[in-house]
Amino acid sequence: MDFWPEFLASSWGKEFVAGGFGGTAGVISGYPLDTVRIRLQHSGSGSAVGILRKIIRDEGPAALYRGMGAPLASVTFQNAMVFQIYAILSRAFDSSVSAKDPPSYKGVALGGVGTGAVQSLILTPVELIKIQLQLQDRKHAQSHQQQHHRGPISVAKSIYKREGLKGMYRGLGITVLRDSPAHGVYFWSYEYMREKLHPGCRKNSDERLRTMLIAGGLAGVASWVFCYPLDVLKTRLQAQSQLSPRKYNGIVDCLRKSVQADGYGVLWRGLGTAVARAFVVNGAIFSAYEIALRCLFNNSN
Structure with a gap:
């Protein structure tokens, strides 16, 4: 097997298939914990276990997967682009490394930063729709005569009708700020840890x-x-929601009001759930992606 076949220019089709396997595995394995994380971040009280029990009791187990259609539908394209862009940028940022050798850790980190920025353009509308659905409480919507969305298409149509394309990209700035450095850390950590755990595997x-x-x-x-x-x-x-007055007028305003209301601890609310989910999801993503990619290339040899 050639070294990192995902970097080969002829691997686009296999990239999309392998990326789809990885992303799908990640979404399905971690979505219930993601729903709990989102509600923890948005609510003012409660524990992860308490929120999980409340969701299952009041809305049924299926509510843990509400809004999964949007990320699942986009996961093949998104993950294929992420790994392909990362493959290109990690080489471009440090061209001194031979093509026969793995990218340097500098190239890996900078390539991850660039990948996170580009991914934000795809991810922002998807996460906006997902969050709107995850926070939707069917009983509350009915009792307060609020609009109830049956799925991601309903949410997308509602946002686009009232706010246009700009509304679909609500949160783009904060998504770029989050994903650019986070992806640098993400890919660098993966490459560093896999080499430490299995010397020479890079x-x-x-x-x-x-x-x-x-x-x-x-x-x-x-x-x-x-x-x-x-x-x-x-x-x-x-x-x-576009149906009610805006509580926050931007990133700085959101930070100021959130800290004033709940203290600095609010910025870490739900971290335990996020960390547990992150380990499961990203272990699944990299494993499914690597295995699928190798099977595809081995079958083509």
């Missing part, structure tokens, strides 16, 4: 599944801890 790609799971999981944890306060602000900004 060059020969012979690491075991256990190495992929642990390195991917730890990379996800590191990136989430690094960007978590920005994620809390992003959730609050994107949770605002």
